[in-house]
Amino acid sequence: xxxxxxxxxxxxxxxxxxxxxxxxxxxxxxxxxxxxxxxxxxxxxxxxxxxxxxxxxxxxxxxxxxxxxxxxxxxxxxxxxxxxxxxxxxxxxxxxxxxxxxxxxxxxxxxxxxxxxxxxxxxxxxxxxxxxxxxxxxxxxxxxxxxxxxxxxxxxxxxxxxxxxxxxxxxxxxxxxxxxxxxxxxxxxxxxxxxxxxxxxxxxxx
Amino acid sequence: xxxxxxxxxxxxxxxxxxxxxxxxxxxxxxxxxxxxxxxxxxxxxxxxxxxxxxxxxxxxxxxxxxxxxxxxxxxxxxxxxxxxxxxxxxxxxxxxxxxxxxxxxxxxxxxxxxxxxxxxxxxxxxxxxxxxxxxxxxxxxxxxxxxxxxxxxxxxxxxxxxxxxxxxxxxxxxxxxxxxxxxxxxxxxxxxxxxxxxxxxxxxxxxxxxxxxxxxxxxxxxxxxxxxxxxxxxxxxxxxxxxxxxxxxxxxxxxxxxxxxxxxxxxxxxxxxxxxxxxxxxxxxxxxxxxxxxxxxxxxx
Numbered sequence: 001x002x003x004x005x006x007x008x009x010x011x012x013x014x015x016x017x018x019x020x021x022x023x024x025x026x027x028x029x030x031x032x033x034x035x036x037x038x039x040x041x042x043x044x045x046x047x048x049x050x051x052x053x054x055x056x057x058x059x060x061x062x063x064x065x066x067x068x069x070x071x072x073x074x075x076x077x078x079x080x081x082x083x084x085x086x087x088x089x090x091x092x093x094x095x096x097x098x099x100x101x102x103x104x105x106x107x108x109x110x111x112x113x114x115x116x117x118x119x120x121x122x123x124x125x126x127x128x129x130x131x132x133x134x135x136x137x138x139x140x141x142x143x144x145x146x147x148x149x150x151x152x153x154x155x156x157x158x159x160x161x162x163x164x165x166x167x168x169x170x171x172x173x174x175x176x177x178x179x180x181x182x183x184x185x186x187x188x189x190x191x192x193x194x195x196x197x198x199x200x201x202x203x204x205x206x
Numbered sequence: 207x208x209x210x211x212x213x214x215x216x217x218x219x220x221x222x223x224x225x226x227x228x229x230x231x232x233x234x235x236x237x238x239x240x241x242x243x244x245x246x247x248x249x250x251x252x253x254x255x256x257x258x259x260x261x262x263x264x265x266x267x268x269x270x271x272x273x274x275x276x277x278x279x280x281x282x283x284x285x286x287x288x289x290x291x292x293x294x295x296x297x298x299x300x301x302x303x304x305x306x307x308x309x310x311x312x313x314x315x316x317x318x319x320x321x322x323x324x325x326x327x328x329x330x331x332x333x334x335x336x337x338x339x340x341x342x343x344x345x346x347x348x349x350x351x352x353x354x355x356x357x358x359x360x361x362x363x364x365x366x367x368x369x370x371x372x373x374x375x376x377x378x379x380x381x382x383x384x385x386x387x388x389x390x391x392x393x394x395x396x397x398x399x400x401x402x403x404x405x406x407x408x409x410x411x412x413x414x415x416x417x418x419x420x421x422x423x424x425x426x427x428x429x430x431x432x433x434x435x436x437x438x439x440x441x442x443x444x445x446x447x448x449x450x451x452x453x454x455x456x457x458x459x460x461x462x463x464x465x466x467x468x469x470x471x472x473x474x475x476x477x478x479x480x481x482x483x484x485x486x487x488x489x490x491x492x493x494x495x496x497x498x499x500x501x502x503x504x505x506x507x
Contacts, residue, residue, distance in 0.1 A: 025309065052291040060298025064328060068321065071309050138288065138348060
């Protein structure tokens with residue numbers, strides 16, 4: 001219980017600090033802190049594999065990319081003396097709508113006017129099967145993701161492929177004409193041709 | 207390393223210069239810490255702390271010995287079921303120590319060096335991840351003790367020998383070490399991501415890097431059998447597992463330093479070319495081929 005409150009409170013505070021920090025690098029660092037705490041919450045839920053995958057994928061790759069972009073953007077620490085209250089009406093309405101959506105998603109019991117299942121005393125159903133032989137997270141994921149739900153796996157890999165091709169196409173604009181070093185040709189130069197190459201370079205005006 | 211370069215090397219401090227690292231550490235600790243005035247102080251101080259802390263945390267999952275019938279415990283600090291993934295996450299987080307160190311120094315040289323070093327680490331992490339997957343396929347679980355037990359019949363380094371070599375080279379590149387130390391060599395020269403640090407900051411970064419190096423040679427126990435003796439005969443089993451473990455780690459550290467002295471440095475674009483165009487396809491091919499062989503002969507664990 002203590003761990004849960006620690007992780008969730010730090011996650012909430014850091015996520016608020018993401019949008020409130022003046023320095024964009026600070027907000028990315030708070031972003032990383034959010035993911036750390038989320039992965040801690042996942043560990044508390046018993047999903048150890050997902051916690052590690054969160055760390056590897058989100059913190060180790062995605063946030064690193066964010067950090068690269070933010071650090072290279074040369075943003076001066078914005079002394080934005082803007083009036084924040086200008087955004088309050090519309091922003092407040094949108095925020096309230098999101099909050100309501102969260103309540104809709106979490107549990108119908110929290111909204112008393114909607115017809116609820118009204119299960120205040122419910123019997124806990126012990127899954128005896130998992131007490132005899134329990135699979136690890138990895139095993140269950142492997143058993144389900146690659147057999148029953150393999151379509152999801154293939155679709156997500158196609159999405160990643162599209163993203164990768166998009167990134168390569170964006171950066172391929174002028175670099176296909178760049179002169180590259182041909183290592184094999186360099187290794188194949190013997191002494192006679194080397195001296196020829198030196199003559200060519202010596203005649204270059206410096 | 208000095209004898210490989212045909213010079214004397216440090217032999218003043220202790221017997222054969224063995225106390226030289228201690229003298230270096232002592233000197234670093236009593237130096238005056240310099241804090242750049244326009245740097246972000248909190249991040250500046252925390253960056254080497256992060257580096258060192260991550261290298262130390264990663265030791266928590268490395269087992270020294272098995273919980274044999276005589277011993278009732280597995281000599282590991284925490285027997286995670288996702289042990290290898292934990293190590294992979296730690297090495298992904300190691301990138302942050304470098305980026306924050308370079309950026310918070312508030313000097314362009316340090317920043318660029320840090321970005322290059324971070325890009326190099328990220329590139330070789332992909333290859334490390336794929337090779338880890340290759341070993342995982344042969345074993346069946348991410349648990350470190352499980353991986354070491356699975357090598358009882360034969361070490362993984364022997365059938366998967368090319369994978370072992372690739373893993374070793376990727377570990378060299380991951381720790382910014384040996385032929386791939388362009389960012390680090392610049393730290394020994396003028397520019398590099400550690401240029402603004404002095405005394406404890408530098409000491410922590412440096413120790414973090416060496417601890418990372420030892421960690422990577424610990425990772426190589428995936429392949430060489432953790433604490434298992436060479437052959438399964440009782441003579442070798444009388445020697446406790448920890449000693450085998452330390453012998454292997456020492457062997458790998460020796461090879462690390464040997465490689466550092468023996469090979470010239472890779473240029474940065476050659477390094478990146480190697481990581482993405484050579485190691486990534488090769489390790490991907492090894493994953494596919496190993497899983498293909500295992501499925502074909504029905505040897506899946």
